[in-house]
Amino acid sequence: MDCVVTGGNVKVxxxxxxxxxxxxxxxxxxxxxxxxxLRSVNSSRSAYACxxxxxxxxSRYTLPSGHTxxxxxxxxxxxxxxxxxxxxxxxxxxxHIELDEQKNRLTFTLHCKHGxxxxxxxxxxxxxxxxxxxxxxxxxxxFRSHPRVLVDTVVHFPPSLEEVTVSVSDDRMWxxxxxxxxxxxxxxxxxxxxxxxxxxxxxxxxxxxxxxxxLKELRGLLVFAESTxxxxxxxxxxxxxxxxLSVTDSVLExxxxxxxxxxxxxxxxxxxxxxxxxxxxxxxxxxxxxxMDCYLIAMDTSVAPGPSATGPPTPPSADxxxxxxxxxxxxxxxxxxxxxxxxxxxSGRPPNKKFCSLFFGSVHPSSQMTTQPVTSQEVLASDSEExxx
Amino acid sequence: MPLSxxxxxxxxxxxxxxxxxxxRNLSNLLKAITFKDHAIFSATPNGLKVTVEDSKCxxxxxxxxxxxxxxxxxxxxxxxxxxxxxxxxxxxxxxxGSAAPGVSTALRMCYRGYGYPLTLFLEEGGVVTVxxxxxxxxxxxxxxxxxxxxxxxxxxxxxxxxxxxxxELDMTSEVLQITMSPSPPYFRLSTFGNSGNAHYxxxxxxxxxxxxxxxxxxxxxxxxxxxxxxxxxxxxxxKVSVRTDSRGFLSLQYLIRNDDGQICFVEYFCCPDEEVExxxxxxxx
Amino acid sequence: xxxxxxxxxxACLNHFTRVVTTISKLTKMCVLRLTPDNLFFVLSGKVANGxxxxxxxxxxxxxxxxxxxxxxxxxxxxxxxEVTPENLSRALKxxxxxxxxxxKLTKKHCACLTxxxxxPTMSSISRVVTHDVPVDVIPRRLWxxxxxxSMPDFDVSIYxxxxxxxxxxxxxxxxxxxxLVMEANLxxxxxxxxETDLVSVTTHFKDLGNPPWGDDASQDGGPSxxxxxxxxxxxxxxxxxxxxxxxxxxxxxxxxxxxxVHERVVHLILLHEDVSLxxxxxxxx
Numbered sequence: 001m002d003c004v005v006t007g008g009n010v011k012v013x014x015x016x017x018x019x020x021x022x023x024x025x026x027x028x029x030x031x032x033x034x035x036x037x038l039r040s041v042n043s044s045r046s047a048y049a050c051x052x053x054x055x056x057x058x059s060r061y062t063l064p065s066g067h068t069x070x071x072x073x074x075x076x077x078x079x080x081x082x083x084x085x086x087x088x089x090x091x092x093x094x095x096h097i098e099l100d101e102q103k104n105r106l107t108f109t110l111h112c113k114h115g116x117x118x119x120x121x122x123x124x125x126x127x128x129x130x131x132x133x134x135x136x137x138x139x140x141x142x143f144r145s146h147p148r149v150l151v152d153t154v155v156h157f158p159p160s161l162e163e164v165t166v167s168v169s170d171d172r173m174w175x176x177x178x179x180x181x182x183x184x185x186x187x188x189x190x191x192x193x194x195x196x197x198x199x200x201x202x203x204x205x206x207x208x209x210x211x212x213x214x215l216k217e218l219r220g221l222l223v224f225a226e227s228t229x230x231x232x233x234x235x236x237x238x239x240x241x242x243x244x245l246s247v248t249d250s251v252l253e254x255x256x257x258x259x260x261x262x263x264x265x266x267x268x269x270x271x272x273x274x275x276x277x278x279x280x281x282x283x284x285x286x287x288x289x290x291x292m293d294c295y296l297i298a299m300d301t302s303v304a305p306g307p308s309a310t311g312p313p314t315p316p317s318a319d320x321x322x323x324x325x326x327x328x329x330x331x332x333x334x335x336x337x338x339x340x341x342x343x344x345x346x347s348g349r350p351p352n353k354k355f356c357s358l359f360f361g362s363v364h365p366s367s368q369m370t371t372q373p374v375t376s377q378e379v380l381a382s383d384s385e386e387x388x389x
Numbered sequence: 390m391p392l393s394x395x396x397x398x399x400x401x402x403x404x405x406x407x408x409x410x411x412x413r414n415l416s417n418l419l420k421a422i423t424f425k426d427h428a429i430f431s432a433t434p435n436g437l438k439v440t441v442e443d444s445k446c447x448x449x450x451x452x453x454x455x456x457x458x459x460x461x462x463x464x465x466x467x468x469x470x471x472x473x474x475x476x477x478x479x480x481x482x483x484x485x486g487s488a489a490p491g492v493s494t495a496l497r498m499c500y501r502g503y504g505y506p507l508t509l510f511l512e513e514g515g516v517v518t519v520x521x522x523x524x525x526x527x528x529x530x531x532x533x534x535x536x537x538x539x540x541x542x543x544x545x546x547x548x549x550x551x552x553x554x555x556x557e558l559d560m561t562s563e564v565l566q567i568t569m570s571p572s573p574p575y576f577r578l579s580t581f582g583n584s585g586n587a588h589y590x591x592x593x594x595x596x597x598x599x600x601x602x603x604x605x606x607x608x609x610x611x612x613x614x615x616x617x618x619x620x621x622x623x624x625x626x627x628k629v630s631v632r633t634d635s636r637g638f639l640s641l642q643y644l645i646r647n648d649d650g651q652i653c654f655v656e657y658f659c660c661p662d663e664e665v666e667x668x669x670x671x672x673x674x
Numbered sequence: 675x676x677x678x679x680x681x682x683x684x685a686c687l688n689h690f691t692r693v694v695t696t697i698s699k700l701t702k703m704c705v706l707r708l709t710p711d712n713l714f715f716v717l718s719g720k721v722a723n724g725x726x727x728x729x730x731x732x733x734x735x736x737x738x739x740x741x742x743x744x745x746x747x748x749x750x751x752x753x754x755x756e757v758t759p760e761n762l763s764r765a766l767k768x769x770x771x772x773x774x775x776x777x778k779l780t781k782k783h784c785a786c787l788t789x790x791x792x793x794p795t796m797s798s799i800s801r802v803v804t805h806d807v808p809v810d811v812i813p814r815r816l817w818x819x820x821x822x823x824s825m826p827d828f829d830v831s832i833y834x835x836x837x838x839x840x841x842x843x844x845x846x847x848x849x850x851x852x853x854l855v856m857e858a859n860l861x862x863x864x865x866x867x868x869e870t871d872l873v874s875v876t877t878h879f880k881d882l883g884n885p886p887w888g889d890d891a892s893q894d895g896g897p898s899x900x901x902x903x904x905x906x907x908x909x910x911x912x913x914x915x916x917x918x919x920x921x922x923x924x925x926x927x928x929x930x931x932x933x934x935v936h937e938r939v940v941h942l943i944l945l946h947e948d949v950s951l952x953x954x955x956x957x958x959x
Contacts, residue, residue, distance in 0.1 A: 077584030083557045091553065105585060114550055115595040118557075122585035148796070156768045156803055186784045189761040190806040198797035476873045479849045483875065485842030516839065518877040 001031040001069065001099040004060040010095045010110075014082035015224045016051045016254065020075060022220025023049045023256075027075040028130045029106065031063050031099070035252075039130045040075060046259035047217045048132045057251040064099060071124035073106065081108045081120045132257045136244040139235040140206035141168055147225035147232050149199050154219060156191055163261070164218075166236070166243075167210040171197040178212045178261075201231060211236050211260040213243050221245050221256045236260070405432050405468045405500040408460040412496035412511060413488065414647040415453060416481040419474060421625050421645065421655045422449035424618035428474035429527045430507075433467045440530045441474065446660040447615040448531055449622070457651055460497075469527040470500065472507055480520040484513040488648070500524070533658040539634040542569035542603040544576050548626045548643070550597035554578055554589045555620045558613070562586075564662050565613050569633060570606035576631075580613070599628065609637040610662040622655045637661035675811075677708055677753055677779040680740035687775055690737045691766040692924040693730065693949055698759035699922025700728055700953065705812060705820045706787075708743050708753040711735070715759065716820045726915050727954035729823055736948035739774075746814055753779065754812035754820060757787065765789040765805035773800070782806045823954065826941050828933035829907040832858040833883045834942070837930055840866075841920035843877050848913045850875065853958065856916075856940055857908035858932065860884055860901055868913070885931050907936040909957035916940070919953050927951075 005013055016038060020027060024040040024047075031037075035054040041047065055061040082088060094111040103121075110118040136142075153175055157164065163178035176192040197203035225232045225247050236243040240262035247254045400406055409415055419428070422441045429440040436454040455461040484494045497510040506521040558565065562580035569576055576591040576598070593601040619641055623629060626643035633639055641657040681687045697704060697715045707714040717728035734741045745751035769775050772791035780788040786806040793801045812820070834840060843866060847854055851868035858864040864879045919942060927944035934940055937957050944951040 074584050077559075077582070080557070080559060080584075080587075084553065087553070114597045115592040116550060116554075116597070117588075117590045117592075118554075119588045119590070120585060121587070146796070152793075152795075152801075156805075158764065187808055189758075189765070189808065190782070190786075191765070192804045192806075194802040194804075196795075196797065196799035196801070198799045199795050199801065473872050476850060479846045480873065480875060483843055483846045483877065484839065485845075487842075514839065515881075516835065516877060516879055518843070518875060520873060520875045522873045523871070 001036075001064050001097065002060065002062040003031075003036065003058045003097050005057070005095040005097070006059045006093070008089060009057060010082075010092050011085065011088045012057075012228055012252070013053070013095065014085050014088055015227045016053075016252075017075070017078050017082060018085065019220040019224040019254075020049055020051065021079050022223075023047050023217055025075055026072045026127075027078050028070065028072045028127055029124070030068075030070040030129065032068075033063065036061070041130055042217075047214060047257070048130070049217065049221070049254070049256040050132070051252060051254045054251045054253075064101070069099065069101065070127050070129055071106065072127035072130075073122050073124045077120075077122050078108075081110070081118075081122075132255075134242065134244055134255075134257055136235040136246065136255075139237045139244070141209065141236050142202065142204045142233065143173070143200050143235075144202035144231050144233040145200040147222055147230070149195070150218070150232060151222050151226055153193055153195065154215060154222065156193055157215060161215055163212050164215050165210055165212040166234075167208075168205045169208055170205050171203070173197070173200075173203075202233070207237065209236065209238055211239050211243055213258040213260045217256055217258050218245065221247070221254065224254065400462070400499075402501055403462075403499040404464045404502045405498075406460060406462040407432075407437065407458045407498045409457070409496045409498075410459055411493040411648055412481050413486060413493065414457060414649065414651070414653075415496065415498075416478055416486060417625055417647065418451040418453060418645060418653055418655060419478055419481070421622035421643065422451050422618075423474055423478060423621065424449070426473050426475050427471055427525075427528075428477070429469065429471050429530055431467060431469045431527065432463055434463055436461070439474075442531060443615060443618075445531050446612070447618075448533060448658045449618070450656045452654045452656075454653070457647070457653065468500065468502075470503075470507065470524040471527045472522050472524050476522055477507070477509075480509050480511070480518075480522060483511055483518045483520070484516070493648075533638060533660075535632075535634055535638050535640050535658055537632075539636075540632045540640075541605050541635055542607055543600065543630065543632045544569065544591075544598060544603070545600035545628060545630045546576075546591065547597045547599065548623055548629050550591065550595070551629055552623055555623055559584075559587055560613065560617075562613055564610040565616050566608060566610045567631070567633070567639065568606070568608045569603045569631075571603045572606070575601065575603070600630075607633055607637070609633060609639065611639055611659050612662055615659055616657075619657045619659075622657065626655070675746055675753055675779070676742065676744040677777075678740070678742045679734070679738040679777045681737060681775045681777070682739045682773070684770075686737045686739075687766070687770065687772070689949075690732075691763065691770065692926075693732060693951075694759055694766055695763040696922055696924045696951065697728070697730060698763040700726075700918060701759065703756060703758055704728065706755045706757045706809070707820060708755070709745070710743060710751060713737075714820075714822075718819045725956070727823060727952075729950075729952040731822075731950045733948045750814060750817075752817070754814075754817055755779075755785075755787070756810040756812055757807065761805075761807040762787065762789070765807060768805075769793065769803060772803075779809075780806070784808050785811050823952070826933060826935050826939055826954075828941065829901070829936045830858045830860055831885050831887060831931060831933045832862065832864055833885060834930040834932050835864070835879045835882060837920055837923060837927070841917075844913065844917050844920055847875060848917050852913055853910055854913040854916060855908050855910045856932070856934065857906040858882075858934055859906050860903040863906075864932075865906070885929075907934050909934050909937055909940045909955075910959070911940055911955045911957055915955045919955070923951070925949060925951055 017027065020038060020040040024042045026040060028039040030039070035052045035057065037050060037052050039048070039050040084091070091112045092110050093113065096109040096111070098107045098109070100107060105121045105123050108120045108122070112118060157177055161177050165176050165178045167174040173195045174192055175195070177190060179188045179190070221232065228247070230247040230249055233246040234243065235246070239260055242257045242259050245256040245258070419439060422439065425441050425443055427441070431438050431440070434455065436452060436457070439451045440448060442448045481496065486494070492513070494511050494513040499508045503526065506523050509520040509522070511518045511520070559580040559582035561582035564581065566579040568574060568579065574588070574590040575593040578589040580587050591598060622643040626645045628644040630642040638661065639659040643655045645653050645655060647653060681690060701717045705716040705718065707716060711734060713732045713734055715728065715730040717726065743753060745753055766789065769789065769791035772793050775789060775791045778788050780786050782788070785808065787809050789805045789807065791803055793803055795801045844854065847866065847868045850873055851870050853868070855867040856864070857867065862880060862882045862884055864882055866877045868875050923944060925944050925946050927946045929945040931943050932940060933943070939957055940955045942953040942955070
């Protein structure tokens with residue numbers, strides 16, 4: 001592979017790598033006919049992201065001759081190449097990426113102002129093909145908006161927050177923080193935003209569902225989308241099946257595939273409690289000893305806009321989030337991996353407990369480009385049992 | 390007790406009195422050499438030299454000429470003492486060390502001699518702070534014997550271009566390798582980290598290169614951990630001179646312009662990493 | 675027991691947010707007392723046990739455009755809640771651009787102060803954000819713990835210097851020492867002092883002025899009247915507690931003062947028109 005990126009595209013490439021670094025520790029590089037694919041997956045394999053830069057993105061794009069090539073590199077070392085993202089636009093004139101298979105190294109050469117030339121020779125490992133196969137076009141719910149809409153939404157949540165729950169009706173989207181443990185809920189601050197469909201460029205809802213997914217990866221994509229100004233599309237279906245976030249323009253495509261909490265009843269209780277369960281009875285309190293009629297009376301009885309506004313709310317999503325689903329059966333996404341070894345290594349560590357691991361199977365190299373899942377070797381580990389205690 | 394009311398009689402008991410209208414002119418230079426707590430002060434009628442060392446391999450010197458001070462009185466040929474530099478810097482910046490225009494901390498620094506503390510009178514906006522910093526007998530600084538007649542290669546660069554490189558250096562690399570050569574790559578900084586190596590090449594005709602005088606190809610390695618503190622000096626400087634002598638010793642001289650536009654110098658000396666030769670030969674492809 | 679308030683004015687919202695943020699920097703948990711006229715944020719001072727105390731009083735009319743409350747009973751027309759000010763602060767910060775912000779006591783998954791706002795968007799329909807901040811309702815029988823602390827029988831009361839200056843100084847002193855001695859006299863002078871093995875630092879403030887207190891205050895009556903105006907009273911305090919107060923405060927007070935009970939307590943008071951914030955730091959031996 002031998003390719004050259006110039007001008008503003010260097011920054012686009014750098015931002016893509018930075019947003020991939022929010023996903024996993026390794027960058028999977030695969031030069032393809034249709035462009036350069038950069039991918040990453042998190043350690044629990046519940047989040048996957050891929051950018052595909054079309055040949056036109058580059059001012060030169062040459063594939064390795066004769067055979068397919070793939071590798072993975074520590075993403076930190078690639079990030080280091082583009083460390084000063086802020087000044088990149090001003091300082092870097094040209095970025096040359098060259099693969100030397102003999103020396104097992106990928107070379108990034110940045111031609112900078114004042115004749116300064118920075119050469120980074122990065123060693124790599126051969127790797128499996130990493131590819132999630134998902135058919136986002138079949139998803140029931142599709143939204144598209146300017147990144148600002150989502151940026152202004154996530155800003156309401158603290159950086160430490162891990163997951164958000166998104167619920168939709170025909171003309172509204174609710175985003176709220178997800179609180180895992182029942183015990184934490186009494187102490188946790190709950191934040192909910194209600195967005196009208198008007199805020200979106202495209203708002204198509206077929207199923208009134210709620211899904212819960214990680215915020216960190218979404219923030220990662222937002223950084224990219226905001227800097228490039230590209231609209232973000234969001235696709236989702238039932239709980240348990242992944243949410244897909246996409247950015248596209250004529251020369252690049254980015255897809256972030258994030259597992260959502262399955263509808264395992266053990267989890268669902270906390271996931272949708274606000275929506276589905278009646279408010280708890282007043283605790284047996286010692287306030288009775290005081291001259292207090294009751295310890296609290298909800299003040300506002302007027303109709304408020306959000307699902308959590310009055311008493312036991314009835315958001316549009318209530319029915320579907322409460323219905324039981326078999327987690328594994330609903331995966332529309334499969335991630336193919338050739339690297340069995342890696343697979344077992346992964347399973348040795350505690351998986352991300354809350355999420356059904358996304359999609360793992362092993363496929364023959366020749367089928368890695370396909371979109372049809374290879375059914376025979378799929379490993380669909382539902383991790384939900386493991387934290388049953 | 391405003392600084393101006395210090396009586397003449399008070400002054401006479403001091404062997405060294407130095408005053409600055411703007412304490413930042415001292416504190417900034419000291420910041421550029423802060424990597425160990427102990428600093429050796431040596432004053433002569435020419436001015437003040439402050440030296441900080443690390444494990445006999447690295448030495449940094451800040452020079453503040455007598456003219457930089459509004460008052461510089463020394464009653465002996467030379468006066469020397471050692472103080473804790475971190476403490477001194479906190480004292481010099483007691484009012485925040487603001488760089489805002491129109492705000493500055495006036496300083497009067499006095500020393501009575503062996504066994505006495507270094508006394509600082511600082512004043513800003515009518516508020517006076519008095520600091521007494523304990524002193525110790527100065528150690529003898531290492532003589533790096535870096536002599537300009539033995540200099541093999543020398544380049545002078547605008548600091549801006551090196552700042553970028555230093556801010557990006559791969560810190561997983563144990564060493565920073567500096568190549569200076571009359572032929573390409575002319576001036577090269579290299580690191581050898583966990584995930585690969587990186588080279589930063591400056592052509593000799595770059596407009597960042599103010600002077601390029603390399604007679605002989607020389608490649609030397611320096612411990613990254615030793616060179617890292619010099620980044621502080623680099624950050625404050627506008628030009629830097631990089632020199633190596635025949636033994637591979639490195640001298641980095643930083644030209645620093647203070648708030649009043651006066652020029653001061655900070656200098657770092659660094660020993661080459663000992664195992665250079667074999668390792669380097671292996672790494673040559 | 676009902677409470678509902680509405681803030682429309684941007685400046686009021688901003689000011690209220692700054693007060694709450696200030697509180698959040700001072701304490702993780704505190705008590706919010708709501709009365710028909712006032713809001714109080716209270717950290718019940720176990721000053722005797724070495725803890726800090728806080729009392730912040732706001733007049734509701736200066737912040738809220740609508741304010742309705744119904745206390746526990748007509749005799750005890752108050753509501754007392756334990757809150758996490760950090761949560762309130764965070765919620766308020768995200769609704770700064772709102773046309774109106776409602777604060778109400780609600781029964782959600784637990785008792786909550788719900789902060790609801792409509793935020794402008796690029797479309798014609800505004801966006802609704804709701805923050806449910808869990809609170810604990812404090813039973814009537816415990817209310818006595820959250821009464822206004824009585825003014826300590828101080829030895830000296832003095833106006834504070836600009837808090838920014840004081841913060842800078844205390845920040846640096848904290849780098850050097852864990853404890854700080856605050857001393858002041860009736861001649862408008864205040865000193866901040868630290869002393870360690872390495873260094874002693876004293877900052878002298880003068881012409882600060884001593885606030886005139888009424889007859890009931892000890893400064894102008896009783897035995898202290900005969901106090902020598904030059905004589906210093908002092909209190910040694912945990913420097914972190916003082917720093918926390920100086921770093922966190924976003925009230926921009928029109929008046930800031932300090933009462934010192936000799937070797938017992940430092941009582942800091944910030945006044946800003948409608949807001950008063952009192953902070954008690956116990957002295958340590």
